[in-house]
Amino acid sequence: MDRLEGAIDMLSRLVAFDTVSSKSNLPLIDFVEAYLREQEVRFVRAPNASGDKAALFVTIGPDADGGVLLSGHTDVVPVAGQAWSADPFTLRRDATRLYGRGAVDMKGFDAACLAMIPEFKAARLSRPIHILLSYDEETTCLGPLDVIARFGADLPRPSAVIVGEPTSMEVADAHKxxxxxxxxxxxxxxxxxxxxxxxxxxxxxxxxxxxxxxxxxxxxxxxxxxxxxxxxxxxxxxxxxxxxxxxxxxxxxxxxxxxxxxxxxxxxxxxxxxxxxxxxxxxxxxxxxxxxxxxxxxxxxxxPGLAPQPGSEAETLALRLAKRNATIAVPYATEAGQFQRAGVAAVVCGPGRIDQAHQPDEFIDIAELAACLEFLRGLAQQLRA
Known part of the structure; x- marks a missing residue:
């Protein structure tokens, strides 16, 4: 199975979990943890106060501060009242698109990151790549805070964060x-x-x-x-x-x-x-x-909003990997502002179009998922020994 097909298979599995924000995401977290054990990579579960949800912090490469954090959320918006043409929690595929709740917002990015772990391992990284899967982004954007509070203590503190919300692989350095x-x-x-x-x-x-x-x-x-x-x-x-x-x-x-x-x-x-x-x-x-x-x-x-930080490691790296000359601003809020408030440079860059988010028959273009994989492949090359 090539990497793109692997990412599509992973997306199919992630979409199958009904992780509407009002529900627990623990079945999805359990599934991802089993996959991470197979891959023999380090991870830490960070449960919420009530214990019905959890974030997952993954490290590939050196167990040290620095490197890049790829951040995505696991929750999705409700499907109630929407006119879906098929089961929203079963991924459907046609010649160019993948359909399902969360396909673009933002399990597509999550799936790409997880599918790339074998390549991240093979790259013999000199600086770590971290992956964060959070919860409650669609309701509060507070899901990453417990993990952020542990940066530099019992969890490595990254040098840059790339939040993979759908931007059509443009690099956003600002939002309200x-x-x-x-x-x-x-x-x-x-x-x-x-x-x-x-x-x-x-x-x-x-x-x-x-x-x-x-x-x-x-x-x-x-x-x-x-x-x-x-x-x-x-x-x-x-x-x-x-x-x-x-x-x-x-x-x-x-x-x-x-x-x-x-x-x-x-x-x-x-x-x-x-x-x-x-x-x-x-x-x-x-x-x-x-x-x-x-x-x-x-x-x-x-x-919190995301303010531009011209020349930051996050901006410079993301522009290079996305092959873009300039950044954009987006009108929606993301978790990127939480990282910036904690002193870690952050940008937003991910596959798919934001106008497909929260819609019935939500979809991500297969070409966008492929572009994200190339972006992540370039990241591994940048951080390799």
Whole structure:
């Protein structure tokens, strides 16, 4: 079996595991560990606090700091409600494409890395190649943190990280941060005929949403000085809102979920801080005389952005291996920002097109998988003795 067919076979096996983020990834991790034992390479399992998920850190070559970490996640987005033409957890193949949930985001990259392990071993590496398989990327991007915290302690600290999210093998050196919030409004419930004696949580929530929309327009006007992002500005989006119990009851409660996607150099708490300032105005006006009324915003998750690091080892190496002359910026968040925050240079470069991610009949082009294998083959040559 040649290396490409080996990668396709590995992808078929990985896709067969239903690793939607709400479920355990341990059956997949068990399978990969069995494969790693056959390959006689070192690995460390890093379970989460509840023990139902785990990351896997693999080392090929010297057991030492330095080298390159290839980072991918094992979780996938749900298939419920999507119109798949066949079982999403059975890999299908036609002349040019491979179809299945996670085929492009991002088990294709994971499969390529695992399939290349025999070549990594044969290269007699002078600097290590590490592979990290994480969890919960699709929900929080917090899956790698336990492993990152162990860099330089009981796990080797890499010099560079390549996160294999789908970029069509372009090299991305920048992406936005993303912060997610839940804002809860407590009003004062009363019959709607006497609404002047109450506080509508729904009305207040609508004011807050309008304020966020106004802030979004302010960010749009400020634009993106770098001119690299699409859309070329930081964004605010309210995605879910729930409130009230009946048409003729002044609503006691309302909550909405929203997000802030910031350019890498933008203050990550800009939207939260500005909304809090607006809430202070409401406390001095709308809520006067209603001691139990108020607003509380909870930060659910914050994923750091990825800022350009021109000339870093990660950028220089990835551009050389991908045969590219320049980097790009991507609009979505990845785990790369977590590595950069920990002081390890990182870029995003992986097979497949991002517009296929999260779609029914998700696919990866076979040619993209082949290009990724060539990239990884070049990496082994760069790090060989």
């Amino acid at each position: 941060s993303v912060a997610t919030y839940v804002t809860r409004v407590r009003g004062f419930e009363i019959h709607s005929a006497n609404l002047h004696r109450g506080v509508s949580a729904v009305h207040v929530a609508c004011k807050l949403v309008c304020e966020l929309e106004r802030l979004g327009e302010e960010l749009r006007a400020a634009g993106d000085p770098s001119g690299r992002f699409d859309p070329p500005f930081s964004t605010i989006h309210v995605g879910v809102i729930h409130g009230g119990t009946a048409r003729n009851i002044v609503a006691k409660d309302c909550e909405f979920q929203w997000e802030f996607r910031a350019l890498p150099d933008a203050p990550p708490n800009f939207a939260y801080d500005r909304l809090e300032n607006y809430c202070e105005e409401l406390r001095r006006t709308t809520f006067v005389g209603f001691p139990d009324a108020g607003v509380e915003t909870t930060i659910e998750n914050q994923v």
